Amino acid sequence: MRFDAVTLFPEMFGLVRDQGVTGRAHAQGIWSLKAWNPRDFTYDAHRTVDDRPYGGGPGMVMLAAPLEAAVDAAQAERAAQGLGQAPVVLLAPTGRRYGQREAQELASARQGAIFICGRYEGVDQRFIDRRVTQEWSLGDFVLSGGEIAALAMIDAAVRLLPGVLNDGDSALQDSFNSALDGLLDSPHYTRPEVYEGASVPEPLLSGHHARIARWRREQSLSLTAERRPDLIEQARATGRLTREDERFLASLPKRS
CATH class of the missing domain: 3.40.1280.10 (SPOUT methyltransferase, trefoil knot domain)
Known part of the structure; x- marks a missing residue:
């Protein structure tokens, strides 16, 4: 290019x-x-x-x-x-x-x-x-x-071209990417496990891939609903939210 x-x-x-x-x-x-x-x-x-x-x-x-x-x-x-x-x-x-x-x-x-x-x-x-x-x-x-x-x-x-990023899957986890259904990315953590009294969320330490994936999805949904609710509506309008996603969103506190 x-x-x-x-x-x-x-x-x-x-x-x-x-x-x-x-x-x-x-x-x-x-x-x-x-x-x-x-x-x-x-x-x-x-x-x-x-x-x-x-x-x-x-x-x-x-x-x-x-x-x-x-x-x-x-x-x-x-x-x-x-x-x-x-x-x-x-x-x-x-x-x-x-x-x-x-x-x-x-x-x-x-x-x-x-x-x-x-x-x-x-x-x-x-x-x-x-x-x-x-x-x-x-x-x-x-x-x-x-x-x-x-x-x-x-x-x-x-940065989306093949071979540009060291890990080709990195871009798939970017905020707004279609792989994330256009939602915001979830929070990230690295070492140490405890920093100034704050611990890494337990699901990320579990080693259970499905549980980690669900935690990240729920964090993404929660953050997007709070900061960019318009992106939630876009994902909903295009049929990208699952029933499980909708149940989680319904469980969130209502915004005043």
Whole structure:
């Protein structure tokens, strides 16, 4: 899988390219990343990538031409490597909410993406109309630029690729994963068995796999019902909760 990022700050992408499990996977060739600076596709002495907005108002707007040239260069390099055309993704408040399901879809497709990391007040709408194929958002808040959002999306997808995590089953226990029916993960414990007077829950020490699995499921249900009841309703609507799950949920104290 290959990702491209059109960004004024290419050095920011070293965080996923060079560090941690994603960095190790990049070194192993499981995925690749290239950053493209739109300033490299300008033709004036000041390498201008933005200008004042028509109609007035605060801030500056990113120019369409340097962005489009950067996308063309990325698509051409992908084609030279035998890769198909990648979706061009703009990180924007108007975009589709990116969650675990979208990360799983991105990882499964193995197609990658070209991320447009906007800055300033925004991006010329004509570039969006001509070249952007998808718009994604991390949530209802505004960042200084699209780089942090792109980093999060890349990390969430890459860690799901085969061979990235040391234990392939680790991702299956992530919160929001379909293997957990979209619920929150259960609490985790490690050594020592007693820390500052607090003990590891007894079921985890039992060695009884079915009992451990049920304890984790009930903890997941309880935590999700408390913190994210909307996820319980989603799992219920899609038929992912068993009768045993429903009985356990019914036994929980009612929220005031």
